[in-house]
Amino acid sequence: MTQSRKLLKRKFTLNGQPQEVDVDGHETLQHLLQERLQLSECRRGCDRGDCGVCTVMLDGQPVYACLVMAAEVDQSIVETAQGLSAANAKYQRLQRAFQEHALTLCHLCRPGLLVSASALLGERPAPSQEQIRAAISGHLCRCSGPDQVVRAVLAAADGGKVETS
Ligand code: FES
Ligand code: FES
Incomplete structure (x- = not known):
């Protein structure tokens, strides 16, 4: 005999748009965003809170979407x-800084790192290197290491310089 799972109706705002889903x-949340709502930038990596590739903002705070239940x-x-x-x-400035200073970042880590960096700059418009390293320490990255991300965030911070074209 197969048992059907109970579905829960959930309403939330996703990237400015109202959503109503049965979960x-x-x-x-990672599965819901990537697999059902087709948001490819919320990636699936370790699926256990180790790598950071699924990072999204939840009520203004960066979270690992793989550790948050959709319900x-x-x-x-x-x-x-x-x-x-x-x-x-501000976010567009950060994106430009990543394009300029974090060239070897692959598409696996980039979206989650941008979310974490954006959250940091929201709280601290001119962070120190140590604060940046702490903010991105939850991202395990095989290709690039943190140095170029630190440069990008410094460039996008208040007082930093970033090319506009
Ligand atoms: S997939 Fe969520 S932290 Fe790795
Ligand atoms: S940039 Fe490629 S694994 Fe992180």
């Missing part, structure tokens, strides 16, 4: 890297 208690996001505000870029001049 079961076992689905992660928990009722009435919340969720933003992915894509959503942060819309009409956000």
Whole structure:
């Protein structure tokens, strides 16, 4: 005999748009975003809170989407890297700085790192190197290491210089 799982209705705002979804208690936010809502920048990596590639903003704080159950996001505000870029001049400056200073970052880590860096700059417009390293320490990156990300965030910070074209 097969048992059907109970579905829960959840409403939240995703990248500025209202969402209403049915979720079961076992689905992660990462799965919901990438597999069902087609947001490819919320990547699946370790699936256990080790790598950071699934990082999204939940109610203004960066979280690992693989560690958040979809059922928990009722009435919340969720933003992915894509959503942060819309009409956000500071975020666009950060994106340009990543393009200029973090050239070897592959597409696996980039969206999650942008979310974490954006959250940091929201709290500390001119962070120190140590604060930047702490903010991105939850991202394990095989290709690039943290140095170029630190340079990019410094360039995008208040007082930093970043090319505009
Ligand atoms: S997939 Fe979420 S932290 Fe690795
Ligand atoms: S930039 Fe490629 S694994 Fe991190």
